Amino acid sequence: xxxxxxxxxxxxxxxxxxxxxxxxxxxxxxxxxxxxxxxxxxxxxxxxxxxxxxxxxxxxxxxxxxxxxxxxxxxxxxxxxxxxxxxxxxxxxxxxxxxxxxxxxxxxxxxxxxxxxxxxxxxxxxxxxxxxxxxxxxxxxxxxxxxxxxxxxxxxxxxxxxxxxxxxxxxxxxxxxxxxxxxxxxxxxxxxxxxxxxxxxxxxxxxxxxxxxxxxxxxxxxxx
Amino acid sequence: xxxxxxxxxxxxxxxxxxxxxxxxxxxxxxxxxxxxxxxxxxxxxxxxxxxxxxxxxxxxxxxxxxxxxxxxxxxxxxxxxxxxxxxxxxxxxxxxxxxxxxxxxxxxxxxxxxxxxxxxxxxxxxxxxxxxxxxxxxxxxxxxxxxxxxxxxxxxxxxxxxxxxxxxxxxxxxxxxxxxxxxxxxxxxxxxxxxxxxxxxxxxxxxxxxxxxxxxxxxxxxxx
DNA sequence: AATTGTATGACAGAAATGTGTCAGAAAGTT
DNA sequence: AACTTTCTGACACATTTCTGTCATACAATT
Numbered sequence: 075x076x077x078x079x080x081x082x083x084x085x086x087x088x089x090x091x092x093x094x095x096x097x098x099x100x101x102x103x104x105x106x107x108x109x110x111x112x113x114x115x116x117x118x119x120x121x122x123x124x125x126x127x128x129x130x131x132x133x134x135x136x137x138x139x140x141x142x143x144x145x146x147x148x149x150x151x152x153x154x155x156x157x158x159x160x161x162x163x164x165x166x167x168x169x170x171x172x173x174x175x176x177x178x179x180x181x182x183x184x185x186x187x188x189x190x191x192x193x194x195x196x197x198x199x200x201x202x203x204x205x206x207x208x209x210x211x212x213x214x215x216x217x218x219x220x221x222x223x224x225x226x227x228x229x230x231x232x233x234x235x236x237x238x239x240x241x242x243x244x245x246x247x248x249x250x251x252x253x254x255x256x257x258x259x260x261x262x263x264x265x266x267x268x269x270x271x272x273x274x275x276x277x278x279x280x281x282x283x284x285x286x287x288x289x290x291x292x293x294x295x296x297x298x
Numbered sequence: 299x300x301x302x303x304x305x306x307x308x309x310x311x312x313x314x315x316x317x318x319x320x321x322x323x324x325x326x327x328x329x330x331x332x333x334x335x336x337x338x339x340x341x342x343x344x345x346x347x348x349x350x351x352x353x354x355x356x357x358x359x360x361x362x363x364x365x366x367x368x369x370x371x372x373x374x375x376x377x378x379x380x381x382x383x384x385x386x387x388x389x390x391x392x393x394x395x396x397x398x399x400x401x402x403x404x405x406x407x408x409x410x411x412x413x414x415x416x417x418x419x420x421x422x423x424x425x426x427x428x429x430x431x432x433x434x435x436x437x438x439x440x441x442x443x444x445x446x447x448x449x450x451x452x453x454x455x456x457x458x459x460x461x462x463x464x465x466x467x468x469x470x471x472x473x474x475x476x477x478x479x480x481x482x483x484x485x486x487x488x489x490x491x492x493x494x495x496x497x498x499x500x501x502x503x504x505x506x507x508x509x510x511x512x513x514x515x516x517x518x519x520x521x522x
Numbered sequence: 523a524a525t526t527g528t529a530t531g532a533c534a535g536a537a538a539t540g541t542g543t544c545a546g547a548a549a550g551t552t
Numbered sequence: 553a554a555c556t557t558t559c560t561g562a563c564a565c566a567t568t569t570c571t572g573t574c575a576t577a578c579a580a581t582t
Contacts, residue, residue, distance in 0.1 A: 118404040145397060146407075146414035228559055245439045265539085266561055272541065273560095289538065289569070290453030291440065452570055453538095489528090490572055496529065497571090513527065513580070 110134030207282035334358030431506030
C-alpha cells in the first residue's frame with residue numbers, strides 16, 4: 075500500500091501524541107513537529123499528503139506557515155485552533171487552509187475531516203473500493219477481483235496497482251512511479267517498473283481495465 | 299515536452315553545482331553563472347524560463363540584476379539568500395522577485411518552489427488544456443483528442459505540436475522551431491521539420507485545426 | 523520554362539518497450 | 553536451523569516504434 079504521511083504541527087505535547095494515536099490507528103504515517111520551523115523541515119524533506127496545523131505555535135503564527143506552504147504546494151491543510159469566531163475562520167480559509175477544526179474536538183471529527191480532505195485530493199482513499207466493470211479493488215484488504223473471482227497479487231504488485239488506480243486516467247512518468255512506489259532512496263534500474271507492470275498485466279488480461287504505455291513517459295491506468 | 303532552461307546565478311561554486319544536480323534530476327536544463335555579468339549574458343543569449351539568483355554576488359547586487367531583468371522580461375525570478383528578515387523579504391518582492399528562498403534550504407524546497415513558479419508562469423497551457431472545435435490537447439498528460447477520441451502522437455511529435463500550439467496564429471521560422479524543439483546543439487538537416495510536420499498533419503486530417511505552410515519562412519498553427 | 527521551396531514515401535539506424543530467465547532475498551514451513 | 557516457496561530486481565534479447573535522411577514528386581514564384 076502507498077503510505078499516506080500526515081504532518082502534525084502542534085506544540086502541546088499531549089495533544090500532539092493524542093492526534094498521532096488516532097491517525098496511526100487509521101493506518102496513516104505521522105510526522106510530528108512541535109514548532110513551525112521543525113514543521114517546515116519535515117514538510118520539505120518528506121512526501122507529505124496532509125498537514126494538520128495548530129494556529130498558535132511558539133515560533134511562527136500558523137497563518138504564516140500556511141501561506142508559506144501555499145506558495146509552492148497544494149497539499150491539503152487543516153487548521154487547528156482554540157479560537158472559533160467567524161472572523162478567525164475566514165482568515166484561515168483566506169490564507170489557504172482547506173478545513174478548520176476548533177478545539178476541543180473528538181477523535182471521530184478529526185479523522186472524518188482528514189479523510190474528507192484526502193478524498194478530495196486523491197479521489198480514493200484507504201477503506202475505499204475501486205470498481206470498474208468486472209474489475210474490483212478493495213483497498214482496505216488489498217484484494218482484487220475479476221469477475222468476482224479473487225486474483226492474487228504480490229505485495230509489490232499491489233503497491234503499484236494501487237498507485238496506478240489512485241491516479242487513474244493520468245499518465246505517470248516512470249520516475250514518479252519509482253519515487254512513490256519504490257521509495258526515494260531506491261537507486262536501481264528504473265526499468266523494474268516495466269517488469270512489474272508486465273507482471274500485473276498478465277493478471278489483468280480478462281479485466282475491463284488496462285495499463286496503457288505512454289511511450290517516452292510512462293504508464294496510465296485506463297478504463298475500457 | 300519543450301526543454302525548460304533555468305539560469306542559476308550563484309558565486310559559491312559548491313552550491314551552484316549542488317543546485318544544478320537537483321534541477322537536472324528533475325529534467326530541467328541548467329545554465330550556470332558565477333557572477334552577475336556572466337548571468338546577464340546567458341540571459342540575453344538563451345531562452346531562459348526561470349532565474350535563480352543569489353542576493354550577494356562578487357560584481358553586482360542581486361537586487362540590481364533583478365531590476366534589470368524586470369525592465370524587459372517577466373521571467374520568474376527566485377531569490378536566494380542567507381538573510382531572512384521580513385524587511386529583506388519585502389525588498390526582494392518589491393524589486394520583482396517572485397519568490398524567495400533562505401539558505402540553508404533543502405533540495406525539495408528548491409524544486410518545489412521552482413515548480414510552483416513555472417506552473418504559475420506557464421498558465422497558458424502547462425497543466426492546461428487547449429481546445430478548439432473538435433480538437434483538444436491536454437498538456438499535463440500530453441494527450442490529444444479529436445472528436446473526443448484519443449490520438450497517439452510520438453514524443454517528438456508532441457513536442458512540436460505543443461510548441462506550435464503555444465504560438466498559435468504566429469508564424470514560426472524553421473530555424474526557430476529547430477532551436478526550440480530539437481535544441482540548439484542539433485546540427486542535422488533543417489528539413490526534419492518538414493517531415494515531422496507532415497507526420498503530425500497526417501493525424502490532424504479530421505481536426506478543425508491545421509498547420510499552414512508559410513512559404514520561405516516556416517509554419518503556423520491555425521484554427522479553422 | 524526555370525528556379526526555388528515544400529510534400530511525401532521509403533528506408534535504415536536509433537531508441538524505447540516487452541518479455542523470459544535467473545539468482546539472490548524474503549517469507550513461510552517443518 | 554534447514555528447507556521450500558514466493559517474490560523481486562537485473563539483465564539480455566526480441567519486438568515495436570520512432571525519427572532523421574534522402575530521393576523524388578509536387579507546388580509556387582519569377
